[in-house]
Amino acid sequence: MNPAVRPVVCLGGANVDRKLRVAAPVLPGSSNPVSAQEAFGGVARNVAENLARGGVPVHLLTAVGQDRAGRALLDDAARCGIDTGAVLVVADALTGSYTAVLNPDGSLHLALAHMDLCEQLTPDWLAERSTRCRTAALLVADLNLPAGTLAALVTASVDADAPPLVLVAVSEAKMVRLPARLQGVRLLVLNRGELVAWAGTEAVADGVARLQAAGVQDVVVTLGAKGLCHTGVGGALVFMPAPSVPSEAIVDVTGAGDALAAGLCHGLWSGAVAAQGWSPTCTQALVRAALTVQSAATVVPDADPLSPIPS
Template identity: 50%
Template structure:
């Protein structure tokens, strides 16, 4: 017969939220005996801290924006100040949400913590997440505000001309909400956050990571204006992924085109604030990456035909995170997988390429 400790572990595996009182009653033990077994299992790393999280249940946790993307693609060269004929398409969107779907299509376990309205758009996003394997069951649902939306105006070639985002609900992803999601966040092998979050929530997550109370934390920029949300101290931030304009906004530096020395200066400025690793994307240009205290390295993305640019940056970030979950120290390999996913997305009309599959993670 299994030992009481093994029986207790089996009950926890069946229901990670079971109380110690329930465990005591089901096993015929005292409450103090159960507490002793839980402490022993935690010390043995057979359960992980609060909420009885089992090691095999580790997930990628994505925190940030979800919205409905509306893309208006011009049928002819766009003329500002005039009415232009266009083709409209709608799809799920949002940086954190897009990254989560990319990861799920790679066959990884993903938890999405986001904010949605109690409306048709919100229900559509919840249903779509479930259909692709993203667990968004702990998301905040607001009855008094609409689900976010993002409208992209694209040129006939698929390049972004203008983007308009209505993401007010993300302001409700507060530290209190994050505390309420402690059980879900405790399952993370890696946590990814986008900068749609309020500044105080970003500071809360960085403080947790700096105290080693949480999984490695990766932040993805959303836009240059939202770089102001990034805390001054970046202690606890394992990796920051952004583009050249966002890097300039984060550092206040003028970053000249085709001058890696200016990127290195910005890299050193962020490292001085506590950032561990940095990745800078430049569209079709070179991707720069590096670790604090070292010179930036770079990769040249292979040329690829562009159907549409929407979602390519999110696909890149998803590839980086998926690779780091397997090989945490190999930033070059992470960038290579990110570029591979971005290339597939650029060749697709979708914000998340339907060609993604678990085979992309094979050696």
């Protein structure tokens, strides 16, 4: 099969996003007026939608409840062009949810994640979908997956015929799920707080060096509005600034990190990273993230920033 038409398989969280934006600074212990918006989210799902809108064939492997929210989530994914044929639908369970309380400027004040269904994405569940995984062009897994499932993915990725594996962190609390041995991981995407939580050091370079010593080939550390660092030749860190976005243009930061991760995955899938290195792909990924914070949508419909950079 031509690698250019093989799909990206995204494994992990899919949920309903509820975004509550306060009208004034939060007053603890009091009722705070908010505006509310509901959309679909989850790291794996958001990455999948960004890729699908960029013209990439995508399969989503996740779990939803047999409820109205789960049906709506799957219908929406299908409209975006995402293959959901192998999604686990669980009876008598609620589809996951992510509730974000946003400050008046659109920055995140507090987030509450109900992702219990992801615990049903076990190694046995993964084994039942092994054919889809083996025939993918790229596997993208978020750390909502149980530790055993992540370990099984990493173990399988060592095989010479296995597709490249990208791991995307989701929170500082879930960094404990990252396997100790990471040989076979093509790319790990995480933010600075998640890196500190895993490595136990504030020094980004030291944390990245420890990840590479554990076996990760490349690491991208996101730094919010500052930009990102990516590993370069010989493991050296390369800093790339984010596009400048005026504070008054920021609408909602939800989904920006997932948009950036999708841009990185697109660069691997398209061959841009192999041809040009990480910097051009990171530039476009940062543009995608900047567009996302300026939109009320978790995933920006315009897919242009995922297009490969002409050589």
